[in-house]
Amino acid sequence: xxxxxxxxxxxxxxxxxxxxxxxxxxxxxxxxxxxxxxxxxxxxxxxxxxxxxxxxxxxxxxxxxxxxxxxxxxxxxxxxxxxxxxxxxxxxxxxxxxxxxxxxxxxxxxxxxxxxxxxxxxxxxxxxxxxxxxxxxxxxxxxxxxxxxxxxxxxxxxxxxxxxxxxxxxxxxxxxxxxxxxxxxxxxxxxxxxxxxxxxxxxxxxxxxxxxxxxxxxxxxxxxxxxxxxxxxxxxxxxxxxxxxxxxxxxxxxxxxxxxxxxx
Numbered sequence: 001x002x003x004x005x006x007x008x009x010x011x012x013x014x015x016x017x018x019x020x021x022x023x024x025x026x027x028x029x030x031x032x033x034x035x036x037x038x039x040x041x042x043x044x045x046x047x048x049x050x051x052x053x054x055x056x057x058x059x060x061x062x063x064x065x066x067x068x069x070x071x072x073x074x075x076x077x078x079x080x081x082x083x084x085x086x087x088x089x090x091x092x093x094x095x096x097x098x099x100x101x102x103x104x105x106x107x108x109x110x111x112x113x114x115x116x117x118x119x120x121x122x123x124x125x126x127x128x129x130x131x132x133x134x135x136x137x138x139x140x141x142x143x144x145x146x147x148x149x150x151x152x153x154x155x156x157x158x159x160x161x162x163x164x165x166x167x168x169x170x171x172x173x174x175x176x177x178x179x180x181x182x183x184x185x186x187x188x189x190x191x192x193x194x195x196x197x198x199x200x201x202x203x204x205x206x207x208x209x210x211x212x213x214x215x216x217x218x219x220x221x222x223x224x225x226x227x228x229x230x231x232x233x234x235x236x237x238x239x240x241x242x243x244x245x246x247x248x249x250x251x252x253x254x255x256x257x258x259x260x261x262x263x264x
Contacts, residue, residue: 192225
């Protein structure tokens with residue numbers, strides 16, 4: 001009987017200048033992943049960590065808007081780029097390199113090249129954690145990170161509705177198959193608290209927690225649908241940074257502590 005060939009081993013390169021690399025993924029678009037990613041980054045900063053944020057969504061970058069960044073990265077040698085600094089966080093996004101309204105009409109190889117540039121030719125400096133805001137789906141960007149970048153863990157964000165959870169399950173299996181450790185799942189837009197103090201489960205209830213149990217992953221917590229979170233994102237002033245004692249920020253801080261304890 002012939003033996004199966006061993007699985008291909010990929011050489012994974014750490015992102016220079018950083019200690020830990022975290023992927024924030026959703027597999028499904030429209031679940032508030034980027035807002036969660038940015039606020040998680042600043043919640044980690046609230047723990048005293050030096051953070052970097054890399055927006056890996058080439059087609060639909062959101063970091064410039066979420067942090068109100070208008071300047072372009074500089075380069076001293078014409079090869080490596082210096083990340084833009086905002087709120088003591090080092091930041092990089094394709095949205096900082098092109099005009100806001102310019103569509104990225106790129107095929108897969110160009111996307112992979114852009115990702116390699118942002119992970120290998122950006123001068124990240126002295127960062128404890130770099131947060132990677134991943135694009136939706138399970139395509140070229142996800143495979144590039146899973147196969148070529150040394151990743152310390154992935155966090156999956158979802159709303160509790162069944163449609164979003166279908167893609168989450170695909171994302172979980174993708175990370176499991178590519179050997180990326182999933183640190184946990186977060187339920188975003190979990191509920192809306194009305195003026196009467198009641199919690200209204202607009203998108204369903206406990207779907208993310210049930211999915212975490214189904215796949216033997218940790219459930220990290222619920223983030224509510226809150227106007228202050230939306231307004232702060234629109235202003236480019238992350239709630240976890242500007243109002244760290246806000247009740248939603250405290251939830252982010254609690255989740256960030258759980259995540260960091262898993263890294264160390």
